[in-house]
Amino acid sequence: MAEETKCACGSANVAIFPCAGAANVGQLSNKIAVELDQQGLGNMMCTVGIGARAPRLMKSAEASDRIIAINGCPVKCATKTMELAGFKVGHKIVISELGIKKTKDKDLKDEEVAEVLTKVMEILQSE
Template sequence: RQLSKDKKGAMSCLAGIGGNISGFIKSTEGADEVLVIDGCPLSCARKTLEEKGLTSFKHMMVTDIGFKKGQTEVNQENIARVCDKAAELLGLCK
């Protein structure tokens, strides 16, 4: 949400993509860049996009930056860590 608020990206609906909602799939296909953020090594978000034939994206797992699923506190510092890593992957300046 912070990336959207900072106008560095826009969120979409992963369930909509998985549910074959054409508008979400077309939006993803038409995006200049897509960053998929997963919460654990199972990579459900990445796999959902791949299942729909969407393969042109960058992928981030928050566990790679030290987060533990269900244990890492949601606070401004951790939100900033995710945003910084996302900006790095997308080649954006802070």
């Protein structure tokens, strides 16, 4: 079965909430969430919508079996947003803890995206 070849996060009911902040690590967070969504490992959702308490988005998050927060830096805005809204975050990933230095550069390098995606996949498979 195809489902068995996917990482432990693979499910129709996995919600992925990225940081999408202004720094490179925030942009990487968003890009990784897009990649995970495109690979069918979860559904990327709007973290800001949770902060705004958008009713439909809140219902979608409530209906999720698992929540992944992909933070850019140690401030952990994505995780905090979800927790302040009352959600339990199963995976709390921080891009800057994966060997990526936080900068103001928003020009993401393909090799950096691939490196971070590999590391995130390893984290999701190990937990």
